[in-house]
Amino acid sequence: MTKISDNLKEHHLHLPHIHLPHIHHRKEWSNPIEFLMTCVGFAVGLGNVWRFPYLCFKNGGSAFVIAFLSMLFIIGLPLFFLEISIAQYSKFGPLEIWKAVPMVRGIGICSLLIASFISLYYNILIAYSLIYAISSFLPTLPWTNCDFYWNNPKCCVASSTIKNLSGLLTSVSNCPLDSESPAKQYFNNYVLNISNGIEELGEINWKVAVSLFVCWLLIFLSLSKGVQSLGKVSYLTAIFPYVMIIALIIRGVTLEGAMTGIEYFILKINTDKLKDLETWVDAANQVYFCLSISQGGLYTLGRHNSFNYNHQRFWKISLYLNLFE
Secondary structure, three states, rough: OHHHHHHHHHHHHOOOOOOOOHHOOOOHHHOHHHHHHHHHHHHHHHHHHHHHHHHHHHHHHHHHHHHHHHHHHHHHHHHHHHHHHHHHHOOOHHHHHHHHHHHHHHHHHHHHHHHHHHHHHHHHHHHHHHHHHHHHOOOOOOOOOOOOOOOOOEEEEEEEEEOOOOOOOOOOOOOOOOOOOOHHHHHHHHOOOOOOOOOOOOOOOOOHHHHHHHHHHHHHHHOOOOOHHHHHHHHHHHHHHHHHHHHHHHHHOOOOHHHHHHHHHHOOOOOHHOOOHHHHHHHHHHHHHHOOOOOOOHHHHHOOEEEEEEHHHHHHHHHHHHHOO
């Protein structure tokens, strides 16, 4: 042992200098609750309002819920906890964290590209939703009848319903096969103002342009002061989707035939769908989508936590909130 020590002194062994960024200057959340609300708002959004019900209807109702909960516990929540933990203790974002393994630094770049693409198309969907929200205050909903200027002779309203042999309500249309619903014409002819073909550019759609500008302006104001301003906005973005989901549930269960649908899609488990691989693939995709894991956003949010923040307790609260949605 003495001989080894003498050799080290003789050859003047020097360790390489490792330069670390000044992570102690990184801003932190003003309140731990703001971090929780931001992550909840990051996970719950339009996808829980329209994508999840569609997948439930496609994959047999309760069978998809079973597959979704299984994937949530097996894949989603462990990865969610892992990304938050790595970001909190390293203080690195999605681009910096993968410098530890230079061979896979492309993962961080791909995460940034995925987040950018999602932000672009998701903001357009929110712009459409804003137009619908404003139109919903009109005395007559513009997508319920064919009396507006954007409707053409193909517009037809199918309003009659009958009960089939199993007792389910079925819509019966007395419209021709080439007809279009008022909702379809409202979206295509009014919201999008679609031209006759790709060769006809048409004019600027000012409704969508102004709505999209308002959406990007709100994003700019939310991020103008970093996590300080984002944390305050998160109280609205996290709570509002739950209010909407509760309102839709109340509206849905009060409609005619609601109990028949609940019994058919929820109380009866479709074992054939549960054995189908596509059901489990859709459930895994929905878990990745709703928790926003593997997209880089959780790294960005988690690195602004204090080093001693109890993210294990946050993980449990997030679990209950995601099970509710």
